[in-house]
Amino acid sequence: MILHPIEKRIIKSLSTKTPLKFDMLLHKTKLTKDQLHRGIEWLKLKTLVNVITTQEIFVSLDTNALSAYREGLPERKLIKLIDTTPLDLKKLKNILKSDFGAAIAKAKENNWIDIVSGSKNTIVNIGKVKPPAITQEEKLISYIGKKTISYNKILDTKSLESLKKRPNFLKYNSVKSKSIILNKKINLDELKDSKQNNNRVIDVESDVPLFNIARIHPLRAIINDIRNTLVSFGFSEIQGTLIQPSFWNFDALFTPQNHPARDMQDTFYLDEPSENNMATIRQIKNISSIHEQKWHYEWKLSEAKKMTLRTHTTCITMKHIANQKLKNAKIFSLGRVFRNEKPNYKHLAEFHQIEGLVIGENINLRHLMGIQQEFCKRIGIKKIKFWPTFFPYTEPSLQTMVYNENTGKWIELFGMGIIRPEVTNPLGIKTPILAFGGGIERLAMLKYMIDDVREFYINDLTLLRNFKCL
Amino acid sequence: MPVITLNLPRLKTLIGQTIKTKDLIESLTALGLDIEEQNQTYVKIEYSPNRPDYATDFGIASALKSFLQLDSKTYDFKIVQSDYKIKIDQNVKKIRPYLSAIVAKSSTNLNNDDIKQLITLQEDLHNGLGKKRSKASIGLHDLDKLSFPLLYTTAKRSHKFVPLGKSSEFTLTNILNQFDIGEKYNHLLPNNTYLTIIKDHEGKTISFPPIINSAYTTITNKTRNILIEVTATDDITANDVLSILVSTICSISNYKFYNIKIGDNNISSQFRSRKITLDVQFVNNILGLQMSENQIVESLQKNRLYSYIQNGKIICTIPRSRFDILGKIDLVEEILIGHGLQNLQPELPSSNNLGNKSHITKYLESLTMIMIGLGYNEVLNQSLIDKRIHYTLTQTKPNNLIKFKESLNRNYILRNSITPSLLYNISKNIHNSYPQKLFELGTIFMKSNLIEENINLACIQADQSANFTAIKSTLQSIFKPFGISFKTQRISSPIFSYGHAASIIFNSNVIGVIGEISKDVLHNFKIRVPVASFEIKLTGLLFEN
The missing domain is CATH 3.30.930.10 (Bira Bifunctional Protein; Domain 2)
Structure with missing residues (x-):
């Protein structure tokens, strides 16, 4: 066992027989209050000492008793006045003032005085009982004096009780105090052996205070993991602006202009001018004609020009493939997307999405499933399955369902599919494109076991400093 | 995404075959339907908005029956020729120009559950394809209460009739201003003095589209024969909506459909099916499989898409109600569902792409x-x-x-x-x-x-x-x-x-x-x-x- 010098000093001053009060220990060890507190805590953890908390009541004299201490009790004052000659009651009242009532009452009770009522006046005389030189009560008052005395030290409880009945005579105060006692005998000399060289030996086993650490945001940890995984798969990152014309966000992705997803209650539209060169004339012409041909409505350029906060990142990646004329590539985009929704515990109006595209001559749906399965495995999702589903710009469309161990339910994580020919053909793309994507917050909720998505954006330092490493 | 609650015992009765709940749920997900909620008696599912035929349990039961190969009837139904006529007044062109309609006859009455499902479907079509009735709205009428030919015409706002759920007459103005439904859809009508109505031969108003139908042609559990009419802003939407109604009613019981001459056109001409020719290699290239022609045909039939092989190619018949099928690629998805996703083995592509962060x-x-x-x-x-x-x-x-x-x-x-x-x-x-x-x-x-x-x-x-x-x-x-x-x-x-x-x-x-x-x-x-x-x-x- 290794003891700190503070601990040793405390042990030296203690015994196993009688508890020692904290103040006494402070005096004996000559430690500072803080050192002593700490030392006792350490010794407590090592179960070397016991700390006994006791409550003690202290008694001191209040204002009236203090004046009695100086000048005598009211009844004593009265006796002194009539000791030689009896006096008139009214005269006494003038002399004794506020003490008068108590003096008459107490002296009469003890039969120290005799009151004789005449026709003209009332006279106070010495009574049958001769007052003792000092009463028990007077002894107690002079014993307490100006000091504060522990209730337990006062033996004459009878006088204490009678003084207590007098107004403003006694003050009671209760104080909690700590006493410390050794649990077992410790021979400090035996411990000296552990001292080697000149280095003081320290306790290497005790708990220590922790630091606040600086870290990346928990969502960033997931984002970085996903990005690194995709890069290791041969995907390259594409970035683009958050504000996009409807043309790339919707029209180029074969979403008809009357589609409910384009309603204002689903998408944020900006009341701001649109870009002049949002797309080539050929791209606009081709896309307008595929819409009119397949969806049977009159396509409007003005609708396509409306600026939106992008609702997905496919607007970035598809435009990139079209403009760079890529034929064999793997690209991804990772960023914020927006939906005009009232945020609740499940949904936010602004959140992160990952989206990947694979373009190549000989790729098929099984490859998409393969990439997805391996991707999920590498980001730590073991149990997945594929379900068919519907997305407006992919066909066939699938979704990855992951098993939530906490709730025992399958939840939808990523969507995927082959980009529709109605999207690729008008952009002059002849090679098939596989696409997959999903929300990052949803994955993060699963991984950190957080059930309110808004928690990620409160940025409470308790979470930011302490979240689990994945 | 729209949601429908399916009563499991009723769904099993509609399928008409004993099936374990677990297998039933698995088949639902295999069809691409998302399970939202589930307990002993019901299952709540989410279906994609491009499949309005899934808005009723009839539609879902019908898809399941075909998927489980319990029947292979297609929706390519026959329309019987008849003398029913609806005249179109030129005045409606400026308000709600298109009307499409068909007559459905049965030997049995509708029951209350059937009516409930039909009303659900009607609401779903109003909101989805009908874009909250702005593009299309539906009227279902008891055929035996009305007399042909009908007239789609206009009437003054002061025109009176007894609307659905009432027992006395109200003017069109009253309906628009005092009824909840009137206030909700008033904005769809122009500020004209004249508004669209449908009258029967005796001059009785049977509908005030797109707001409300009349009380006297309301369908009840005493109704046997039905007139279905759809008014719309374009003829494609009108017939899309009508085709979904027809295919659903088709699966309620043995209904026969009768042609109506609308203006100068026969409705039957609008219900012709399409044919799409598929290359086997095209399908296999996308799915990464080696399916035979017969396997492809079988997978399509599981989705009630009648197909056959001709000169090494697959000819697939698309009924009018499957307007969600835009082209070949959509048939590949139908083949995938029919074949089963569990039969596709995930595989990593070989690639020489090098990854990079931006x-x-x-x-x-x-x-x-x-x-x-x-x-x-x-x-x-x-x-x-x-x-x-x-x-x-x-x-x-x-x-x-x-x-x-x-x-x-x-x-x-x-x-x-x-x-x-x-x-x-x-x-x-x-x-x-x-x-x-x-x-x-x-x-x-x-x-x-x-x-x-x-x-x-x-x-x-x-x-x-x-x-x-x-x-x-x-x-x-x-x-x-x-x-x-x-x-x-x-x-x-x-x-x-x-x-x-x-x-x-x-x-x-x-x-x-x-x-x-x-x-x-x-x-x-x-x-x-x-x-x-x-x-x-x-x-x-x-x-x-």
């Missing part, structure tokens, strides 16, 4: 590591921020606000700096221990001619030692490894303390601000410790967009 990401990662090294915690805030936090609490005047056409919460704006969010974070962390040092790397939006998006770095320090020198040391230290140093020049700004604020200058351009947050702003955020911060534009400094 150059912006690389810079941001380097900066992040430096910030963590300096003891700053990363935070993430939303670009959409409460106007009060962004401007009022920072005592900054809004300028060049980016306008939204409409948003759910009008108080939200797109941020043009990150610092207000960081101050808000500090104010939400007063219960946590100090020092608190936060940074964020994020996009901000500036309005110039067009909207400019920049990536900014903002840092904030909150504790007793926070002051101008400390935060300036942080700023200069961060950028030293990039070989960048800044000049700072005194400014006065409402967010910073007087005399403790500067602009950050690089190559004689102002690219940021730095300073001690003013007492008033700290008071607004209820922060009780000194705070210093800086924010700097990285776009153009470290990288271009």
Whole structure:
């Protein structure tokens, strides 16, 4: 066992027989209050000492008793006045003032005085009982004096009780105090052996205070993991602006202009001018004609020009493939997307999405499933399955369902599919494109076991400093 | 996505074969339906809006029966010729020009459950394909209560009839102004004196589209034969809607359909099926399979798509109600569902693509590591921020606000700096221990001619030692490894303390601000410790967009 010098000093001053009060220990060890507190805590953890908390009541004299201490009790004052000659009651009242009532009452009770009522006046005389030189009560008052005395030290409880009945005579105060006692005998000399060289030996086993650490945001940890995984798969990152014309966000992705997803209650539209060169004339012409041909409505350029906060990142990646004329590539985009929704515990109006595209001559749906399965495995999702589903710009469309161990339910994580020919053909793309994507917050909720998505954006330092490493 | 609640015992009765609930659920998901909720007696499923035929349990039972190969009837039903006629008055052209209708006859009455399902479907079609009745609306009528030929015409707003659910007559004006349904859809009608109605041969009004039908042709559990009419703004939508109704009624019981001559056109001509020719190789290339012609045909039949092989190609018949099938690729999905996703083995593609992070990401990662090294915690805030936090609490005047056409919460704006969010974070962390040092790397939006998006770095320090020198040391230290140093020049700004604020200058351009947050702003955020911060534009400094 290794003891700190503070601990040793405390042990030296203690015994196993009688508890020692904290103040006494402070005096004996000559430690500072803080050192002593700490030392006792350490010794407590090592179960070397016991700390006994006791409550003690202290008694001191209040204002009236203090004046009695100086000048005598009211009844004593009265006796002194009539000791030689009896006096008139009214005269006494003038002399004794506020003490008068108590003096008459107490002296009469003890039969120290005799009151004789005449026709003209009332006279106070010495009574049958001769007052003792000092009463028990007077002894107690002079014993307490100006000091504060522990209730337990006062033996004459009878006088204490009678003084207590007098107004403003006694003050009671209760104080909690700590006493410390050794649990077992410790021979400090035996411990000296552990001292080697000149280095003081320290306790290497005790708990220590922790630091606040600086870290990346928990969502960033997931984002970085996903990005690194995709890069290791041969995907390259594409970035683009958050504000996009409807043309790339919707029209180029074969979403008809009357589609409910384009309603204002689903998408944020900006009341701001649109870009002049949002797309080539050929791209606009081709896309307008595929819409009119397949969806049977009159396509409007003005609708396509409306600026939106992008609702997905496919607007970035598809435009990139079209403009760079890529034929064999793997690209991804990772960023914020927006939906005009009232945020609740499940949904936010602004959140992160990952989206990947694979373009190549000989790729098929099984490859998409393969990439997805391996991707999920590498980001730590073991149990997945594929379900068919519907997305407006992919066909066939699938979704990855992951098993939530906490709730025992399958939840939808990523969507995927082959980009529709109605999207690729008008952009002059002849090679098939596989696409997959999903929300990052949803994955993060699963991984950190957080059930309110808004928690990620409160940025409470308790979470930011302490979240689990994945 | 629309949702439908299926009663399991009823669904099993409709399928007409004993099936375990577990197998039933599995088949539902194999069809591409999402299970939302499930218990002993019901299952709640989500179906995609391009399949309105899934809006009733009839439609779902029919899909299941075919998928489980219990029957292979197609929806390519016959329409019997007849003398039914609907005349179209030219006046309707300006209001709701198209009407499509068909007669369905049965030997049994509708029961209450059937009617409930039909009403559900009607509502779903009104909201979905009908775009809240603006494009199309439906009327279902008891055929035996009315007399042909019908007339689709217009009537004055003072025209009276007994609407659905009432026992006395009301004028069109009354209906539009006093009925909930009238108020809800009033905006779909023009401000004309005359509005559209459908009358029968005896002159009785049977419908006031797109608002309400009449009481006297209402379908009940005594109804046997039905007239289905759809009024719409275009004929394709009208027939899309009608075809879904017909295919659903088809699966209720043995209905026979009768042609109606509408104006000069026969409705039967609108119900012809299409044929799509599929190349086997095309299907196998997409799915990565080696399916035979017969396997493909069988998979299509499982979705009630009648197919056959001709000269090595597959000819598939698409009934009118499957207008969601736009082309060959949609048939591949039908084949996939029929064949079963579990029969596709995931496989990694061979590839020679080399992955790379974007150059912006690389810079941001380097900066992040430096910030963590300096003891700053990363935070993430939303670009959409409460106007009060962004401007009022920072005592900054809004300028060049980016306008939204409409948003759910009008108080939200797109941020043009990150610092207000960081101050808000500090104010939400007063219960946590100090020092608190936060940074964020994020996009901000500036309005110039067009909207400019920049990536900014903002840092904030909150504790007793926070002051101008400390935060300036942080700023200069961060950028030293990039070989960048800044000049700072005194400014006065409402967010910073007087005399403790500067602009950050690089190559004689102002690219940021730095300073001690003013007492008033700290008071607004209820922060009780000194705070210093800086924010700097990285776009153009470290990288271009």
